[in-house]
Amino acid sequence: MVNTSVELLGLTLSNPVIPASGTFGFGYEFADWYDINILGSISFKGTTKEPRFGNPTPRIAETASGMLNSVGLQNPGVHAVISEELPKLQKVYSKPVIANVSGFSIDEYVYCCELMDSAPQVGIIEVNISCPNVHNGGLSFGTLPASAAEVTRAVKAVTKKPVIMKLSPNVTDICEIARACEDAGADGVSLINTLMGMRIDLKRRCPILKNTTGGLSGPAVFPVALRMVYQVYSAVNIPIIGMGGVSSAEDVIEMMLAGASAVQVGAANLVNPYACRDIINALPAAMEKYGIDSLESIIGGAH
């Protein structure tokens, strides 16, 4: 009998598989399809201070082995998330969840984190400093060590819950950003968010996405994500949540060997709503195939 459980910042997850923010709604939407309590945790839809409709459409484009999105942080706003969405999730999911928050200023990040700190269901706060689809926020905080550290320090000051900073791959040196977050007090980092890309409509001779650019995700980005998790593992001493194109139990194992303590599954949920369930179900056989008794024991094992 293999052991799929992992420790993450004081929480014991029955397995390391977590649906990634923005690909699984607020979780309860999937509860009619399968018992979502099998999930290690859930990182729910990125939440901002005010409600957001998101970017104009088209905001999704297909690519080889992946997709581009320029959703633009569509969400009902932090107050509705806490008063309406989390109670719905609580009815069908009994484990601690990961609150993914975004902001357009330090004050907005602080505002959201302070509120999430008092939400009992929230076990970890994931701070998105890496959204490539909005201006004057998100990504701009995550591309410079100083601003990444500034957000980290500000949110850490208002919450007692563990804080994970979600990092962008659209930087010269992701290790430098990860170290800046760690030095500023981050309890962990998650990576990678999407890679900035674009497509052009050949008939109309203009960008397919109304926002011109979008974030690339899906199996195409997996080797890039894996490389970055591997490098960041050597650069910091805090836990890493690995993500980026994870689509199978074998991908989860690779991510953990690179250094991830837990693994988020994103675009795969949009192709197959059962993706997380299927990966969790496939994990024991994949572990046996590669002679792994305990997932916890393989974290960073490729170094």
Ligand code: SIN
């Ligand atoms: C979006 O809503 O645009 C995607 C969120 C992200 O990539 O951080």
